[in-house]
Amino acid sequence: MSKEPVVTSDAPEPVVTQGDPVPAPADPIPTPKAPAPDVLRCAYMELVVTDLEVSRNFYVDVLGLVVTEEDENTVYLRSLEEFIHHNLVLRKGDTAAVAAFSYRVRSPEDLDRAVAFYTELGCRVERRSEGFTKGIGDSVRVEDPLGFPYEFFYDVEHVERLAWRYDLYSPGALVRIDHFNQVTPDVPRAVKYMEDLGFRVTEDIQDDEGTTYAAWMRRKPTVHDTAMTGGAGPRMHHVAFATHEKHNIIAICDKLGALRMSDAIERGPGRHGVSNAFYLYLRDPDGHRVEIYTQDYYTGDPDNPRVTWDVHDNQRRDWWGNPVVPSWYTDASLVLDLDGNPQQVHEREEKSEMAVTIGADGFSYTRKGDDEKGFKLGNTL
Amino acid sequence: MSKEPVVTSDAPEPVVTQGDPVPAPADPIPTPKAPAPDVLRCAYMELVVTDLEVSRNFYVDVLGLVVTEEDENTVYLRSLEEFIHHNLVLRKGDTAAVAAFSYRVRSPEDLDRAVAFYTELGCRVERRSEGFTKGIGDSVRVEDPLGFPYEFFYDVEHVERLAWRYDLYSPGALVRIDHFNQVTPDVPRAVKYMEDLGFRVTEDIQDDEGTTYAAWMRRKPTVHDTAMTGGAGPRMHHVAFATHEKHNIIAICDKLGALRMSDAIERGPGRHGVSNAFYLYLRDPDGHRVEIYTQDYYTGDPDNPRVTWDVHDNQRRDWWGNPVVPSWYTDASLVLDLDGNPQQVHEREEKSEMAVTIGADGFSYTRKGDDEKGFKLGNTL
Amino acid sequence: MSKEPVVTSDAPEPVVTQGDPVPAPADPIPTPKAPAPDVLRCAYMELVVTDLEVSRNFYVDVLGLVVTEEDENTVYLRSLEEFIHHNLVLRKGDTAAVAAFSYRVRSPEDLDRAVAFYTELGCRVERRSEGFTKGIGDSVRVEDPLGFPYEFFYDVEHVERLAWRYDLYSPGALVRIDHFNQVTPDVPRAVKYMEDLGFRVTEDIQDDEGTTYAAWMRRKPTVHDTAMTGGAGPRMHHVAFATHEKHNIIAICDKLGALRMSDAIERGPGRHGVSNAFYLYLRDPDGHRVEIYTQDYYTGDPDNPRVTWDVHDNQRRDWWGNPVVPSWYTDASLVLDLDGNPQQVHEREEKSEMAVTIGADGFSYTRKGDDEKGFKLGNTL
Amino acid sequence: MSKEPVVTSDAPEPVVTQGDPVPAPADPIPTPKAPAPDVLRCAYMELVVTDLEVSRNFYVDVLGLVVTEEDENTVYLRSLEEFIHHNLVLRKGDTAAVAAFSYRVRSPEDLDRAVAFYTELGCRVERRSEGFTKGIGDSVRVEDPLGFPYEFFYDVEHVERLAWRYDLYSPGALVRIDHFNQVTPDVPRAVKYMEDLGFRVTEDIQDDEGTTYAAWMRRKPTVHDTAMTGGAGPRMHHVAFATHEKHNIIAICDKLGALRMSDAIERGPGRHGVSNAFYLYLRDPDGHRVEIYTQDYYTGDPDNPRVTWDVHDNQRRDWWGNPVVPSWYTDASLVLDLDGNPQQVHEREEKSEMAVTIGADGFSYTRKGDDEKGFKLGNTL
Structure with a gap:
């Protein structure tokens, strides 16, 4: 993965980089000759x-x-x-x-x-x-x-x-559906198929060894209409709704606390590295994951710069370096076939983002090559 | 102007309505056979x-x-x-x-x-x-x-x-250019030409007698990339930059106060009726008008509902009914021809929005048919 | 009125100044020997x-x-x-x-x-x-x-x-009563009596000729528990409730617009010069004025610096120089005696803040000695 | 610990309760006859x-x-x-x-x-x-x-x-010092001494067996000027600065991310149960802990209701139930004697809040008696 700095800072290394595109899949889905729906x-x-x-x-x-x-x-x-x-x-x-x-x-x-x-x-x-x-x-x-x-x-x-x-507005008013997020074993394979369907990659997570962990893809000019997250699939990772401002998301957390439903908060609120949006992940009564999301950026130009994140960069999923809870990596919803029966779930064969980044064997950094201070919860898992 | 309620409320009348489209111009610019640039x-x-x-x-x-x-x-x-x-x-x-x-x-x-x-x-x-x-x-x-x-x-x-x-962010960080606003004498004529160029009307201001006062037109899926405002033209009404949140706009006002430059604030901050965005109008050192703008809505579907505002509705330009300062209606910047000379300005022949809504002869309402309380500044002009 | 700069800026003159104390009244209310209630x-x-x-x-x-x-x-x-x-x-x-x-x-x-x-x-x-x-x-x-x-x-x-x-929170949640504001003909007389009652002046508005137009007085360590505003009195100018943040105040305006009650908004929202708070003035169905208010500062030290504003400084009442609507100066509520009958109202004998600052004979400035650009509404009254 | 509901909700149990006062210490510091400084x-x-x-x-x-x-x-x-x-x-x-x-x-x-x-x-x-x-x-x-x-x-x-x-304001402007927080082995002993010094308890954390884990104490009418946190002491837990709004705190996190200093974020941002404030904990280059804090409530009345939190309530320290990182419990700064030498640190003899609430032997609840969903990070420690 080459690294062109697209956003630098005064810090020892660029804040955000543009790497190589998502690699071609080993086992691609053929591109149809029929044009894709718009x-x-x-x-x-x-x-x-x-x-x-x-x-x-x-x-x-x-x-x-x-x-x-x-x-x-x-x-x-x-x-x-x-x-x-x-x-x-x-x-x-x-x-x-x-x-x-x-x-x-x-x-x-x-x-x-x-x-x-x-x-x-x-x-x-x-x-x-x-x-x-x-x-x-x-x-x-x-x-x-x-x-x-x-x-x-x-x-x-x-x-x-x-x-x-x-x-009719509540303090946490949801104003728009923003995106889906899907779990699938082979991200490059999914990306290639979605590109055939007319989607474009805006951001992705890779490592130096050629593994792609996730990719964000859009039709409307936001960071995504859906994302492909590497893992056992097909499963649904989450559906996201947008609020106008960050305080709206905080209000949802405050309300869940007041209702003694704080355990519906799975992860966040926080700032994403990927997408630059402010986020919160909830779990509904069946465990379906819902994201509340605000303030990503315009991506509508055809040459919109793609951003590649290093899987070991612990600001990729949370810009503040706050740890990702394991359930966020492991849990997802079943999806149905057209008869209404659950689709069979296939394991991911490539490396898992959770395994390579958290826990005893995982590795992640705030500043590449630098020693960590070590009080983040992720380090204690 | 027919009035289909598209947003109702418990108030005596619908909050926001959809009227007839902008009428065909009397003196249209012919539609080229050549396709428009995308x-x-x-x-x-x-x-x-x-x-x-x-x-x-x-x-x-x-x-x-x-x-x-x-x-x-x-x-x-x-x-x-x-x-x-x-x-x-x-x-x-x-x-x-x-x-x-x-x-x-x-x-x-x-x-x-x-x-x-x-x-x-x-x-x-x-x-x-x-x-x-x-x-x-x-x-x-x-x-x-x-x-x-x-x-x-x-x-x-x-x-x-x-x-x-x-x-690098300041409290009033500008994150995106959002739109232009142009002053032109004949709004229907301008709209028809811009539709030929591929733009679509999202909102407009009309009256019951068939006059169109302004129209908002978009390519990217926001309320506008440019607007056509009826008045002496061609002139530039304003250029607009977006912030993430409303407090960013307030921070700009606060800073101008601290710098003893509060007279750069021409109008606002406020909530627009048209576009539903939060706004502020500044005048730069040459008098060029700059809008700071946040939080309009997605308009990217081809059947996105157009909103028509009654010119006499005093919530159309400011949702809180705060008065529009006369200079906002009258002042605008010259535009240059390709040799760098100012284009000649032609007067508007149709009724002026300022004349029909503010001052001794103007008429505007908060609730149609209702008596006003009368302490708004607009009533004292 | 001497002028010690207490807040300077890079602008040609200090932003905020400390002048002489409110002058002693000509006709003081005697100080009781009995101690005041706490x-x-x-x-x-x-x-x-x-x-x-x-x-x-x-x-x-x-x-x-x-x-x-x-x-x-x-x-x-x-x-x-x-x-x-x-x-x-x-x-x-x-x-x-x-x-x-x-x-x-x-x-x-x-x-x-x-x-x-x-x-x-x-x-x-x-x-x-x-x-x-x-x-x-x-x-x-x-x-x-x-x-x-x-x-x-x-x-x-x-x-x-x-x-x-x-x-239970709404987007415009009111969390605290903050202060009263009273209209009284002779401000120095009122200030002296309130000081005897244990209140302390935090800010005031004066002119160079010794006239005091208003004073803010506190017990709890905010800018005020009540203010004395010069005018025909005794009357009640307003009662104020606090919100947590500025967006809460904007939400109240937005809701009033949705309910087609925007004419309940008399003035604002805006940033006060005096108090540095963010504000909104509403009129209730009887015309009683209610302020929504947020974010003034701690004043609890006995040597808290008093701030004096020049009555001609058009950032004193609105930091952004936005005009004060005349009704805000002229209207106020009657107050009752202990039998429930309205108290007689006495005119103010000294100069009126409205008269000296707005309209044809008024004078106000953004930068002392500087020419104004002139598009503010206040200049058109 | 008796439990009077002071804030109820529609949830199965009261949201916030008032228990017995902090118990008298076993080994009290004598009350001086000399009056305390004000x-x-x-x-x-x-x-x-x-x-x-x-x-x-x-x-x-x-x-x-x-x-x-x-x-x-x-x-x-x-x-x-x-x-x-x-x-x-x-x-x-x-x-x-x-x-x-x-x-x-x-x-x-x-x-x-x-x-x-x-x-x-x-x-x-x-x-x-x-x-x-x-x-x-x-x-x-x-x-x-x-x-x-x-x-x-x-x-x-x-x-x-x-x-x-x-x-001069930055997006994360710090406007006020708000409070200290001190670590001391015996909280009731510290509370009694501080009450002699004129401080009053506003909130505390206790358990059903008579152990007090922490107490918040004030002079100015906010939730605290200092807090006494049970642990090895004397040590300094943190010093807190206030911002105006929640987005200011988020801006600090975002900036730390941009500077690749996200590991300075130890805990949060979040909403406290205790104090109801929005918070963030940072660690300075020496490890001194700094809190950024906004929006607690007025406590200035002498009969201000004290709030007691159950140590096992996992919304007490974070209203959203997000876990407290262990370092937040264990780390604190040394304090100096008047010669500039570090004071000797004495261990706490009573139960530790960390031990009784997190990890394999700890116990905490969202809804008392209810099964947890289990994806919170705290449960995985």
Whole structure:
């Protein structure tokens, strides 16, 4: 991994560097000849939850997402600045899992492109003109080459954009769905497929020996619409919602404390190295991970500089060097196939980020080559 | 103007409404057959300033923009999250004016498209492979059909993205160029031309009698890359930079107070109705207007709901109903032709927003049909 | 007025200065021989409102004060960090007015001192062992020498301090009562009497000719528990509640906009010169003025430097030089005598701050001796 | 420990409770007959640092404290809202330690009282009319009954209060010294002595078996001027500076990351249970611990409700349940006697908070009696 300094400082070494691109995969998914659908953005996630009332309480009463519509088995939720029907669907089921990662495309014709693209890839493809969820029309769902249930749609019911409804804002108001994060064993393989789908890498984590641990990929001009995190997969690592400011995220933590639900806070709040965003990770009542996120940067130019982080840099995942809790590396949600059965999980064969960075055998640094002071919790694991 | 409520409240009337589109212009600029260049975003403004040292002090020492490069006659400035050479050029000259509104395009080939597009429109077009400013290569400048000096470029020198360099942040850190705002006599005419150039209207101000007072238009998925404000033109109303949070904007005001430069604050800080952003308007030493801006919303979907504001709604320009200072309506900067001479200014023939809303003959409301309490300053003008 | 710079800047003149003390009054109220009661802090205001339901909506549903107790005619409200029964009493009545400015004293014995102190001053004094309002025991009310209904109490019912109840916080959460502000014709006379009562001046506004326009006075170590504002009095200028941060105040404005109640915003938000606090002035449904206030400074040392502002300094009332709306100078609430009748209002004989600073005959400056740029609204009045 | 709910919630148990007072010590320090000096507030700490240049860089260039005066061996620093000469003295020496915890008293006469008070206690007392540090006059230093070097002074040089000098503010501006924190083996013994000195307990940590782990004590009406933390002592746990808002604290973390000094962050940022303040703990180049702190609550009433936390409540030290790093419990700075030699450290005989709450034998809860989810780092130690 070469290291071009893209952000330097007065410190002994550059703060942020640009390394080599994510390497080509050993076992690539072939690029279809059919053009990819034109994806606008991540739009919603469909979650299967085991106790709908408890989950509704978490997402509505605690986090303040807005109920667009609901029935006995399903709650359709959106963020305050959204004008499409929903950003999150909670559906009652026996096994907590993810039923769909759903993207909005630019036009109705992009659904035809999605069908052709995934058909050529040999994937199972299902199209429903009436949609798979309320509020959404013609939709395509696929079991993608990595085993994830991906959805594409254009047709959607418009609802009130509540941006100006400050009478409805809570101190921790969630204003936008920001991104997904997926766990998959082979990150270069996933990246190559997603690039074929039109996504671009904005940041990644590598080591000097050619291993890629994670990559962030975008369609809309933020750091990501989804990220590929190396690990046993296919699994869902998290879904992220954005707030306007950092104090909104702190308010969510304060409220969880007041409700004696502080154990829903898994990691953070903190500042990411990757993405430069301020973050918080929560676990919902089924253990699904939700990130609250604010203030990454514009990435919309085609030559937007990619940032590569050294896996041993302990500011990559938390800019303040605060340790990553092991569950954050190990836990993730199952994903479903189009019949609603959990996809089989395959182990990662390459090195694990957790193993190489924390614990007795791990190694990480604040200043390369420098001795650490040693009071960070990560050092005590 | 029909009024579909797009945001309602418990108040007697909807908070935010969607009216008819901006009407077709009486005297339209023909649509070229040549395809428009693919504009990514507003990228930089070139300002002529009469005292370079004084202006440098304002933009660098007071506002904290970063000097990429400078010489005796020119200072090249950028915001903290930018990776291209500059977002603002200060060039010494005898007459304070705007030399260029510059947009970045998606590819080098878009410069050919720009040449063809504007040539077909009968505009004066000048292309320089070495660029018009340092740090930027092949560029096209035109005198556009509205009389504005527009520039298009792709080739640009990459510089350090200082996003992670928090050691360089000031309390009022400017992180991004956000948009331009142009004054032009005939808003529908300007909108139709800009739509031909690929821009889309996100919000506008109209009245019940078919007059359009202003329109906000975007390429990148924010509320605007530029706005068309009705008035004597072509003139430049303002250039806007974004901060991360609202307190950053307040910090700029506090600093101006400490420096006994509070008279540089023309209007605000406040919350816009249009765009829902938090704002502040400053006047630089030559009177060029600079907006500091934060937190509008995502507009990237092709069916993003357009918002229409009633010109008489006194929350349209300031959501808190605080009055707009008359100079904000009347003052604007001259723009230059490609020879560096000021463009002639043409009066607006339609009604003026200032005239219909403030002063003895103006009319505005907080709640339509309701009596006002009357202590707002606007009522005392 | 001598001018010792206490805060300088790189600007041509000191930013903040310390002048001579408030002059001795021409017609002083004699200092009692009896010792003053030991006042801890301003504790609550009793407001008479003409429509209890409408006022309750304003203070509870809009501003988020907490109802401790209520009945058909009265609502007892407190802020989130308060542990005494109330900080505001809304009592239904025919004439909007203030029934009491109430201070908490250090011990039960201080009530005896209050009786002796005001009896010696020849004031009407009434003591009720059962208190004048619910939740409060033994209390002394007086018609003070300036005509204000002052109350002193120690005995009070403790209620839940909701500081940790973040589940109850709104985006604009009011956490503390901060101060009163009273309008009285002769400021030096009022200051001398309040100093006898144990208050100390922290800041004042004077001119070069010996006129004092206002003074801020404290017991608890903030800038004030009450202020004396020159004008026709006795009247109540405002009661102030504190938030934690500036964004909380902005959130209140945003909510008022969403509720189409923006005309309740009279002035601000802004940064005060005096006190250095961030502020907002609202008018309640009866026109009673409420300030929302955050972040003044510690004043508890006996030699805390007093700050004197030049009445012509247009950063004194708003650090950003934004104009003061005339109603803010002219409007204030009536105060009641102990029988519940409005006190007669006496005109101020000295110069008026409004007259000397705004409008055709007024004069104010940003930099002394410097020409103004002239686009501030205040210049257009 | 009885438990009166003082703050309840909808959760299964009260959020915050009031227990029995801190128990009487087994081996009390006698109460002097001489009256205690009237302490106003904690005023400054004198720190011995081993590399003055490196420490100056930390406190001035990184944290932004203001240099009032400096010479070859000493740097005198203050916060932005301070008007006395300094809040922190860095003095060059061979052994990193604390030379003085210094309090300001109400009057010059309080120095006589301090001498009498500590003389009666049998302490070593030294008075210097010229002061022990620059900028401060007549001062009394003592080796107090707990072994700490306490100082009392009234006479002090006034300097510019920089509150209005926003041109000098950094994003993480420190505006006030807030409190000290001392480590001492026997907390009830320390509390009793400090109560004799006029301090009052605002919050404490106890268990059901009568052990007191820590107590917070105040003179000025905040949660504390100093705290007594159970452990091997006398040692200095930390000195705390206040910011205005939470984002200021986050800015300090971000800057430390940019400077590749993130290992100076020991714990946080987070929300305290005790004090309800937002916090961050840093370690200076000598390992001295500095807290950055904002937004506790008013405690100035004599009947201010004391809050007692159960030592096993894992929201007591961090309201979000985030784990306390072991070094925070174990590390502290030596303190010096009046000859400049380190005081001998005595072990705590009672139970250790760290031992009873974290690690294999520790026990803590989010909801009493409830099973934990188990992904918090504290559980993995």
